[in-house]
Amino acid sequence: MIEDVEKLIQETKPAAKVAKSEGERYAMDWNDYHDHDTLNEFIEALADANDFASIIPIGQSYEGREMKVLAITKAGPGAPNVFLEAGIHAREWISPAVATYIVRQMVEDNENPDYLDKINWYFLPSANPDGYSYTFTDDRLWRKTRSDTGSAAGCKGVDPNRNWGFHFAETGVSFDKCSEVYCGPEAFSEVEMKNIRDFVLTLDPVPVLGWCFHSYSQLWLWPYGYDYGAYPENYKEIQQLAIDASDALYEVHGTVFDPINSADLYPAAGASDDWYKSIGMRFVFTTELRDTGRYGFVLPKDQIIPSGEEMWAGFKTVVDKVLEDVK
Numbered sequence: 126m127i128e129d130v131e132k133l134i135q136e137t138k139p140a141a142k143v144a145k146s147e148g149e150r151y152a153m154d155w156n157d158y159h160d161h162d163t164l165n166e167f168i169e170a171l172a173d174a175n176d177f178a179s180i181i182p183i184g185q186s187y188e189g190r191e192m193k194v195l196a197i198t199k200a201g202p203g204a205p206n207v208f209l210e211a212g213i214h215a216r217e218w219i220s221p222a223v224a225t226y227i228v229r230q231m232v233e234d235n236e237n238p239d240y241l242d243k244i245n246w247y248f249l250p251s252a253n254p255d256g257y258s259y260t261f262t263d264d265r266l267w268r269k270t271r272s273d274t275g276s277a278a279g280c281k282g283v284d285p286n287r288n289w290g291f292h293f294a295e296t297g298v299s300f301d302k303c304s305e306v307y308c309g310p311e312a313f314s315e316v317e318m319k320n321i322r323d324f325v326l327t328l329d330p331v332p333v334l335g336w337c338f339h340s341y342s343q344l345w346l347w348p349y350g351y352d353y354g355a356y357p358e359n360y361k362e363i364q365q366l367a368i369d370a371s372d373a374l375y376e377v378h379g380t381v382f383d384p385i386n387s388a389d390l391y392p393a394a395g396a397s398d399d400w401y402k403s404i405g406m407r408f409v410f411t412t413e414l415r416d417t418g419r420y421g422f423v424l425p426k427d428q429i430i431p432s433g434e435e436m437w438a439g440f441k442t443v444v445d446k447v448l449e450d451v452k
Contacts, residue, residue, distance in 0.1 A: 133423045134265045150174055155226050155429045158218045161190060161258050164250040167225055168195035171232055177241070178232070183249070184320035187272045190254035192320050197232065197246040205451060206328045207444075208406075209248040210321065211338040213285050213397060215256030215267045216422045219414045219432060220338040225250055226433030227440050240444055243451045247328065252397075253285050253317055266422060268305050270315050276302035283309035286339075287393065288318045289400040292351040297393030308395050321397070326404070333447055335401035335409040341421055342390070342413040343382045345371045345439070348402040350387030350411075351394035357402055360386075366408060366446055374439035378431050380415065382439070387411060408443065412436065 139158045153159055153167035172178040177199035183192045211224035228248050231240055251257055255271035269282030280303035287298045290312030294300075298308035313319045325332070345367040349355040357363065367384035374382055387398065390413075402409040415424055415432050424432075 130266075130423065133420065133425075137423050137425055139261070139426075153225065153229075155222060155433060157426050158222055158429070160261050161251050161254045164212075164221055164225065165191065165193050168193060168228075168248065168250060171195060171228070175232065181247075181324070183324040184316065186254040186317050187270060187315070188255045188258075190258065192249070192251065192254060192317065194324060195228065195246075195248040195250075197241060197248070199241045200243050200245045203330070204243060204245050205334075205447060206245045206247065206330060206332040207334040207336070207447070208325055208328065208332045208401070209246065209336045209338070210252050210397060211248075211250050212257055213252040213337065214339060215253050215260045215269070216265065217338075217340040217414075218260070218422070219340045219424045219429065221250045221257075222429045223414055223433045223436050224248070224338045226429070227437055230433070230437050237441075239448055239451075243448060244444070247324075247332075249321065252321060255317075256282065256285075269307070270317060272315060274302040274307070274309075278303055280307075283307055283315050285315055285318055286397055287395040288313060288315050289322075289395045289397050291400040291403040292349075292394040295351055295394040297350075297391055298395060306393070312395065318397075322400070325401070331405040332401075333407045333450075334443065335398065335406040336443075337398050337401075337409075337411040338414065339411055340414040340424065341416055341418065343380060343415060343417050344390060344411075344413040345374075345382045345384040346387040346390065346398070346411040346413065347384070348387055348409050349399050350390075350392065350396050351399055352392050353388050355388065356386065359407065363408055363410075366443060367410060369446075370410075370439035370442040373442040374435045377435040377438045380431075380435050382412070408447070410443070412439070
């Protein structure tokens with residue numbers, strides 16, 4: 126339990142935004158947390174530096190922020206696709222931090238050329254730009270989007286990870302507009318979720334892997350999450366891969382991740398990972414990153430790199446499995 130949340134929030138506040146220094150392609154680093162614009166600048170810099178990468182604008186948020194996907198398509202048409210999503214819950218700052226760490230590792234420091242030569246990657250670093258920006262300026266522990274809900278009490282936003290159109294609103298949601306798990310008036314009521322859905326549906330072939338970065342709890346979750354005992358047909362191979370990846374992650378810093386079915390955490394319908402699985406993705410995971418509650422959402426910035434290092438090990442285990450089936 127955190128003794129003094131406000132003190133911790135102040136201690137983990139990002140340093141004043143710095144411009145990239147001479148000779149550097151981006152201001153992003155992993156010694157601190159960074160805002161939405163810096164995340165976008167980072168993926169744009171990777172695209173500028175690599176002729177096999179590009180930026181795909183997928184639309185704007187409710188408040189008009191640009192949502193951009195980094196496409197790494199060296200493998201070319203017909204190769205397996207992978208979709209990586211981070212930051213859907215605004216306050217989970219470690220999520221885009223670790224996801225960008227992994228993407229940088231893969232593009233700039235990866236010892237296995239097959240990762241880029243045989244798989245196409247699509248990475249969205251900021252799935253809830255308005256909520257994320259609000260956590261930097263107003264309320265560090267904000268979770269939802271920032272849309273106008275018409276609430277008489279003035280409550281804003283929808284839980285974007287309860288807003289997806291697969292078993293929408295069946296479990297683990299609220300219809301109270303002031304609730305943190307308010308699912309919205311209908312599936313895909315939130316423009317950000319529509320933007321992601323519409324983009325993912327353009328990917329051909331359907332991605333073999335969908336990955337959602339969250340925090341906290343140190344869990345490696347596999348679908349489905351909408352009800353107890355609701356398992357996909359290939360759940361045994363997904364479950365085994367979650368176990369293997371958690372084992373690999375543990376070897377780095379001794380951090381224990383529990384590989385469990387999403388509903389065993391708590392049933393919650395309308396999540397993006399369930400929807401990804403429902404459209405035919407073979408492997409889908411939600412990784413709940415550090416920690417287990419000591420700092421919770423307000424994870425100290427000195428844990429970003431260790432968290433990235435261990436997740437890279439688990440990530441490689443999953444990608445190596447995907448590569449096994451690439452002819």
